[in-house]
Amino acid sequence: MLRIALFAFGLRGAQEAFRCAAWEGWIDSVPSPTLPPVGFGGRVARSAGWGASAPRQHKRWSVATEPVLQSPSAHSSNAEPLGAILAGGASRRFGAAKALAEVGGRRIVERVRDALAAAVDDVILIANEPELFGDLDLPARGDLRPGLGAAAGIETALRWAMEMGRPGAVCVACDMPFVSPALLRELVRRARDGDADAVVPESTGRRGIEPLCAWYSVACLPAVERALASDERSLHALLATVRAGRIPLAEVRRFGDPEIIFMNVNTPDDHRRAIDLARHADA
Numbered sequence: 001m002l003r004i005a006l007f008a009f010g011l012r013g014a015q016e017a018f019r020c021a022a023w024e025g026w027i028d029s030v031p032s033p034t035l036p037p038v039g040f041g042g043r044v045a046r047s048a049g050w051g052a053s054a055p056r057q058h059k060r061w062s063v064a065t066e067p068v069l070q071s072p073s074a075h076s077s078n079a080e081p082l083g084a085i086l087a088g089g090a091s092r093r094f095g096a097a098k099a100l101a102e103v104g105g106r107r108i109v110e111r112v113r114d115a116l117a118a119a120v121d122d123v124i125l126i127a128n129e130p131e132l133f134g135d136l137d138l139p140a141r142g143d144l145r146p147g148l149g150a151a152a153g154i155e156t157a158l159r160w161a162m163e164m165g166r167p168g169a170v171c172v173a174c175d176m177p178f179v180s181p182a183l184l185r186e187l188v189r190r191a192r193d194g195d196a197d198a199v200v201p202e203s204t205g206r207r208g209i210e211p212l213c214a215w216y217s218v219a220c221l222p223a224v225e226r227a228l229a230s231d232e233r234s235l236h237a238l239l240a241t242v243r244a245g246r247i248p249l250a251e252v253r254r255f256g257d258p259e260i261i262f263m264n265v266n267t268p269d270d271h272r273r274a275i276d277l278a279r280h281a282d283a
Contacts, residue, residue: 079165079166079167080120080121080122080166080167080188081120081161081166081167081168081169081170081188081191081215082120082122082123082124082157082160082161082164082166082168082169082170083116083117083119083120083122083123083124083169083170083172083184084116084123084124084125084126084153084154084157084160084169084170084171084172085109085112085113085116085123085124085125085126085127085138085172085174086126086150086153086154086157086171086172086173086174086212087099087109087125087126087127087133087153087174088126088127088128088142088143088146088150088152088153089150089174093266093267094265094266094267094268094271095268097129097132098174098175098265098266098271099112099132099133099174099175100132100133101265101271103177103265103271103274103275103278104177104275104278104279104281108174108175108176108177108265108274109133109136109174110136111176111177111178111179112172112173112174112176112177112179113136113138114181115172115179115180115181115184116170116172116181116184118181118184118185119170119181119184119185119187119188120170120184120188122164123138124138124139124140124141124157124160124169125138125139125140125141126140126141126142126143126153126156126157127140127141127142127174128142128143128146130142141156141160142156143155143156144156144159145228148228148233149233150173150211150212150235151224151227151228151233151234151235151238152228153171154169154171154216154220154224154235155221155224155225155228157169157171157216158216158217158218158220158221158224159221161218162218162221166218167191167217167218168191168215168216168217168218168219168220169215169216170184170187170188170191170214170215171212171213171214171215171216172184172212172213173212173213173264175264175265175266176212176213176261176262176263176264176265177263177265177274177278178256178260178261178263178274178277178278179213179261179262180255180256180261182255183201183213183247183252183255183256183261184213186247186251186255187199187201187213187214187215187247188215190215190245190247191215191217194245195243196217196243196244196245197216197217197219197220197223197242197243197244198214198215198216198217198220198239198242198243198244198245199214199215199244199245199246199247200213200214200215200239200244200245200246200247201213201214201246201247201252201258201262202246202247202248202249202252202258203249203252203258203262204249204258204259205262207236209236209239209246210258210262211235211236211238211239212235212264213261213262214239219242220238220242223238223241223242224238226241227241260277263277
């Protein structure tokens with residue numbers, strides 16, 4: 001039956017036939033119809049001492065095809081979100097690719113990758129210059145709509161999650177050197193156990209929440225797409241249009257100082273401060 005579908009409908013029909021076959025359980029996975037990733041294969045490294053849980057086993061992907069990040073169907077209570085590093089910004093204030101700046105002997109993007117790897121099985125990278133991150137050994141895609149800010153990165157991550165049958169993605173900015181693995185695990189737990197479309201931690205910032213360290217369900221896609229089609233693309237405005245649960249600030253503090261956990265390295269001064277913080281933490 002599957003061969004007949006491939007012959008009759010060509011490439012587009014083949015994609016739909018594979019999708020239906022995977023849904024019915026005739027085959028194990030669905031080839032992606034979108035852009036191929038950069039940087040396949042290998043295991044995600046983990047920093048010693050991060051995360052109290054047992055080491056997570058990461059999948060290895062073929063260099064010949066897009067990696068199939070397998071998980072149960074999004075309709076299953078066991079489905080796990082993707083972990084998405086958002087690295088699509090231009091780093092204008094920093095003057096270079098800020099995600100590649102080192103803090104405590106490791107590049108910031110590696111610290112974010114390791115924190116996400118302690119919370120989820122599969123970490124992806126959303127980057128418009130993926131060649132800069134080729135040695136991270138992560139599957140990568142550029143924004144589906146480049147130049148439209150962080151919401152475009154979230155859209156790309158959620159589209160990828162939908163392709164893979166995942167319920168959503170834990171999205172973290174690439175410039176957060178001290179993001180807490182335990183807090184990310186709490187986001188995953190609340191996403192799994194609750195019925196919100198997004199889960200966002202409260203912060204001490206002016207807006208009171210941290211949307212670039214948050215879980216977004218694939219149910220947020222229509223709202224994300226409406227925001228991208230409008231002049232109002234801020235994530236705070238986006239979260240006001242979906243069912244967003246919050247982790248109260250008092251609970252966030254259990255995982256560390258929010259001002260440090262959510263620190264962004266946007267400028268050279270921020271970088272110097274992060275280096276000092278890491279040095280004192282290691283002392």
